[in-house]
Amino acid sequence: MRLIVSADTHLGSPIRSAALRNPALGNRLQQASRDAFAALVDLAIAEEVTALVLAGDIFDSDYPDLRARAFLIAQLSRAAEAGVETVLIRGNHDALLDHRAYGDLGPGIHLLHREAPSVEIGGALFHGLSFDSSHVSRSFLPDYPAPVAGRLNIGLMHTSLDGAAGHDPYAPCAETALMAHGYDLWCLGHIHAPFERRRADTLALMPGIPQPRHFGERSGGTVCLVHLGPQTASRAPEVEWRPVAPLGFAQVDVDLTACASQQDLLHSLRSAMKQAQVPGRDTAVRLEITTARHGAALLTELAQEVLEDLSGLYLDKVKLHRPALATDAINDDLMRLMQAEVAEPGFRQAALEQLEELRDALPPSVTADLAPETLDALLQEALEEVALALHAEAAT
Known part of the structure; x- marks a missing residue:
C-alpha cells in the first residue's frame, strides 16, 4: 500500500501580512496554496496511491468560504474518480467548520470524527479524531481506537507533539505514548515544519505545510509518499519526501x-x-x-x-x-x-x-x-x- 500524506494546507488563508508589504507577492501566495494542493492531488493520481491523507487544517478558518470548499471538493473528486480515496480530519483552524452543511463531501472522501473515528480502505484501517473546538489542551490519544491485530493501522492526529516549542499546546501528545499505541503509521498535522520519528516498526510523520505562507515556514513545501506492507524491506513504513510548493x-x-x-x-x-x-x-x-x-x-x-x-x-x-x-x-x-x-x-x-x-x-x-x-x-x-x-x- 502507498499513501500521499499532507496537512496544514490552510486553503483560504488571507496572506495579509505579505500582501501589505507586497501586493503582488500576496496575490501569488494566494494562488500558490491552491496550486500546491492541486499538485499533491496530481502526485497521488500519478503514483496510483491507495489513499490521500490530510491531517487537519485543510482550511484556514471555520468561515464557510464557498469558493475554497468548491475547490477542495473538485480536487478530491478528481482523485476519487482516479481511484484515490481521501481520509481527513479537522484541525484547530477549521475545528468548527461543518463539512456537511452544504451536503456530503462526496464518494470516496472520508471525514473522521468521534462518531465515526475509523474507516477501512484497501484492507487498512484509518483512525482519526477531529477538533470540535479551537482550543484543546489535553491529549486526544486516550480516545483513539485500539489497533486491530493483524491489520495495518494508520492514525491521523492534529497535535503539538510534546508541546512543540513555538506552537500553542493544541492537543499535546507525548511522543513516547504515541509511538507505543500500536499503530503502524501516524500522520500528523499542526507543526508546519516537516519531520519524522521512528521507533521499532512505527513511523510518525509531520509532513509540514505544502505551500509556505511566510519566511518562517520556509522549511515546508513538501508532502510524503509512504510505502507500507510487504513491498517494504521490513514491516516498518518507508517514506519519500516530494516537493509540491510552486x-x-x-x-x-x-x-x-x-x-x-x-x-x-x-x-x-x-x-x-x-x-x-x-x-x-x-x-x-x-x-x-x-x-x-x-x-x-x-x-x-x-x-x-x-x-x-x-x-x-x-x-x-x-x-x-x-x-x-x-x-x-x-x-x-x-x-x-x-x-x-x-x-x-x-x-x-x-x-x-x-x-x-x-x-x-x-x-x-x-x-x-x-x-x-x-x-x-x-x-x-x-x-x-x-x-x-x-x-x-x-x-x-
Missing part, C-alpha cells in the same frame, strides 16, 4: 558598504537576487542588507525596480544591518544609553503592553511578528535602524 522563500545576504553610487547599489542587488532564481519555481526573497548609510525605504524601492526584470522573484522584506564601523564618542555613548534603557524592566513592560495593543487592533493574520517572544528581535532591529541613521549622519 513558491519558496529564500534569504539573500547583500553587503552594500562599498557601494559609492546608485549604479553600484543596483548592480549589487541584481547580482545577489539573481542567485535566488530557481528554474520552474517562484521565490520570495528576504534581503538581509549590510549598509552604513542607506535607508530601508530607498533599498526597498531599488530592489523592487531590479525585480521588474528578474522573472520568478518577489520581494518579501528588506532587513538592514550596520557594519562594524568606528564612530565618534557621542554616538557610541548614545547607543550605550539606549541599549541600557531597552534592557530596563519598566521599558520592556511598556513595550509589551504596546505590542498587545497592536495585536488587539490588527487582524490575527498579520500579528505573528508582534508576539511577545519577538520583543527582543524588534528592539534590536529598532536599535540597528537608529545606529544606521547615526552612522549615516557621521559619514556625511
Whole structure:
C-alpha cells in the first residue's frame, strides 16, 4: 500500500501580512496554496496511491468560504474518480467548520470524527479524531481506537507533539505514548515544519505545510509518499519526501558598504537576487542588507525596480544591518544609553503592553511578528535602524 500524506494546507488563508508589504507577492501566495494542493492531488493520481491523507487544517478558518470548499471538493473528486480515496480530519483552524452543511463531501472522501473515528480502505484501517473546538489542551490519544491485530493501522492526529516549542499546546501528545499505541503509521498535522520519528516498526510523520505562507515556514513545501506492507524491506513504513510548493522563500545576504553610487547599489542587488532564481519555481526573497548609510525605504524601492526584470522573484522584506564601523564618542555613548534603557524592566513592560495593543487592533493574520517572544528581535532591529541613521549622519 502507498499513501500521499499532507496537512496544514490552510486553503483560504488571507496572506495579509505579505500582501501589505507586497501586493503582488500576496496575490501569488494566494494562488500558490491552491496550486500546491492541486499538485499533491496530481502526485497521488500519478503514483496510483491507495489513499490521500490530510491531517487537519485543510482550511484556514471555520468561515464557510464557498469558493475554497468548491475547490477542495473538485480536487478530491478528481482523485476519487482516479481511484484515490481521501481520509481527513479537522484541525484547530477549521475545528468548527461543518463539512456537511452544504451536503456530503462526496464518494470516496472520508471525514473522521468521534462518531465515526475509523474507516477501512484497501484492507487498512484509518483512525482519526477531529477538533470540535479551537482550543484543546489535553491529549486526544486516550480516545483513539485500539489497533486491530493483524491489520495495518494508520492514525491521523492534529497535535503539538510534546508541546512543540513555538506552537500553542493544541492537543499535546507525548511522543513516547504515541509511538507505543500500536499503530503502524501516524500522520500528523499542526507543526508546519516537516519531520519524522521512528521507533521499532512505527513511523510518525509531520509532513509540514505544502505551500509556505511566510519566511518562517520556509522549511515546508513538501508532502510524503509512504510505502507500507510487504513491498517494504521490513514491516516498518518507508517514506519519500516530494516537493509540491510552486513558491519558496529564500534569504539573500547583500553587503552594500562599498557601494559609492546608485549604479553600484543596483548592480549589487541584481547580482545577489539573481542567485535566488530557481528554474520552474517562484521565490520570495528576504534581503538581509549590510549598509552604513542607506535607508530601508530607498533599498526597498531599488530592489523592487531590479525585480521588474528578474522573472520568478518577489520581494518579501528588506532587513538592514550596520557594519562594524568606528564612530565618534557621542554616538557610541548614545547607543550605550539606549541599549541600557531597552534592557530596563519598566521599558520592556511598556513595550509589551504596546505590542498587545497592536495585536488587539490588527487582524490575527498579520500579528505573528508582534508576539511577545519577538520583543527582543524588534528592539534590536529598532536599535540597528537608529545606529544606521547615526552612522549615516557621521559619514556625511
